[in-house]
Amino acid sequence: MSWIVRLQKSSLGSKYIMAITGAGLFLFVIGHFAGNLLLYWGQDAMNAYAVELHNLPYGALWIARGGLLIMVLAHIFIAYRLTFQNRAARPQRYQYEATLQASFASRTMPYTGTIVLLFILFHLAQFTFHLVAVDPVQLDPQGREDVYSMVVHAFQSPVYSAIYVVSVLILGFHLSHGLSSMWQSVGLNHRKYNLAFRKLSPLLGWIVCLAGVSLPLAVLFGLIK
Amino acid sequence: MELTLHVWRQKNGQDSGKMVTYKARDVSPESSFLEMLDQVNEELIGKNDEPIAFDHDCREGICGSCSMMINGKAHGGRKGTTTCQLHMRSFKDGEQIYIEPWRARAFPVVKDLVVDRGAFDRIISKGGFVSVATGGVPDANAIPISKEAADLAMDTAECIACGACVAACKNASAMLFVSAKVSHLANLPQGQPERLQRATHMVEQMDKEGFGNCTNYFECEAACPKQISVRSIAVMNRDFLKASLLHQEPVGKA
Known part of the structure; x- marks a missing residue:
């Protein structure tokens, strides 16, 4: 086991963990947003989906949640450790700072990542733990938890909608570097595939995030009631 | 030309x-950046001041000695150019120029613009070589190497260990330098026997020296006077991963 401890501590081992957990978390975002798009199919579809998710066999929901939590914690822990190491590697900054080709997204990963983390905490507090900014749980006509109305009602507030739109756009920005960078981190860089690695991956990230952003906007503009 | 220089003195x-x-006065646009500094130093010596210390040797872009940040860009930021190959015609008359040493914890400043790049030597000594048995001279073409492999190896063998990649990296990471050596030897048959242990040992030493980590900014690639591609970093990432997952020490018979 000692080799695993050594690997996660090394500079390259940390990169592998960032890339793999980042990819895993992106897959979750795809699934999560795909499920949420059921909002467009109405109250019955959304609430039935919520019930089915809770009734998945073999405790699959809890296994997925456990895996997700491990990936999130690893991604955050390694990210902050890397950031502190990187700061320490240059104790004295340049008086004249210039950038040749590093993208704005790549240079702001610790900040966009922190914003996304704060957003996730708010999101969980609101829709999962019902602690802030949400009505008490209601039941729909079939006696199921009315997830649909809870979400629609929250998004009818321009303030909450704005928080979601801005946060998910920042997530898209975070992914625009992460999704192109993760291939390089695990050693995948090849002229034949770099179009997919560097352009199509971030494009997929933007498509997923824009689909997510469309939900609060659709509610706000009355497409979903 | 007349220029205003802001130089780091330590x-x-x-x-x-x-x-x-x-002030740098009467600078010829044809002079190199180092010759311009020589001129300023002559004036300083004439005034009994301490001249600006900077590293330089071949002055033709192959030794990797000259190392300075010019307006925040390693070697001045001109594509494929070292400081000694940078000419004053790249600047405008009356321009303000900021000159600073490489900044990295692993590269402590020795004096003014001179930094100690011994960390690179220590990384090389951990695996940036091939072990060959001495003896008779081998046949020149005994080991076949494809033209493609030779070219790929040469692309990274061009590294002059100047440290611009570290200086330009926002994280002061040495990945491009280390990977250039790993990738150079990984492309050649002679490099295969020690390939995985080379990647492991060089990366371990790089981490020990206190360089930063790679965030895939790719600033290094743009700053490299030999235009070494970040593809070599991917080769290193691959070799280190393979070594970490698969390498095992000989443990003897069951």
Whole structure:
């Protein structure tokens, strides 16, 4: 086991963990947003989906949640450790700072990542733990938890909608570097595939995030009631 | 040309150092950046002042000695150019130029613009070589190497270990340098026997020296005077991963 401890501590081992957990978390975002798009199919579809998710066999929901939590914690822990190491590697900054080709997204990963983390905490507090900014749980006509109305009602507030739109756009920005960078981190860089690695991956990230952003906007503009 | 220089002056490793402003007068646009500094130094010596210390040797872009940040860009930021190959015609008359040493914890300042790049030597000594048995001269073409492999190896063998990649990297990471050596030897048959242990040992030493980590900014690639591609970093990432997952020490018979 000692080799695993050594690997996660090394500079390259940390990169592998960032890339793999980042990819895993992106897959979750795809699934999560795909499920949420059921909002467009109405109250019955959304609430039935919520019930089915809770009734998945073999405790699959809890296994997925456990895996997700491990990936999130690893991604955050390694990210902050890397950031502190990187700061320490240059104790004295340049008086004249210039950038040749590093993208704005790549240079702001610790900040966009922190914003996304704060957003996730708010999101969980609101829709999962019902602690802030949400009505008490209601039941729909079939006696199921009315997830649909809870979400629609929250998004009818321009303030909450704005928080979601801005946060998910920042997530898209975070992914625009992460999704192109993760291939390089695990050693995948090849002229034949770099179009997919560097352009199509971030494009997929933007498509997923824009689909997510469309939900609060659709509610706000009355497409979903 | 007349230029205003803001130069980092620092007596030694203990001194805190500061930027000092100098005028460079009657600079020929045909002179190199180092010749311009020579000219300023002549004037300083004439005034009994301490000349600006900077590293230089071949002055033709192959030794990797000259190392300075010019307006925040390693070697001045001109594509595929070292400081000694940078000419004053790249600047405008009356321009303000900021000149600073490479900044990295692993590259302590020795004096003014001179930094100690011994960390690179220590990384090379951990695996940037091939072990060959000495003896008779081998046949020149005994080991076949494809033209493609030779070219790929040469692309990274061009590294002159100047440290611009570290200086340009926002994280002061040495990945491009280390990977250039790993990738150079990984492309050649002679490099295969020690391939995985080379990647492991060089990366371990790189981490020990206190360089930063790679965030895939790719600033290094743009700053490299030999235009070494970040593809070599991917090769290193691959070799280190393979070594970490699969390498095992010989443990003897069951």
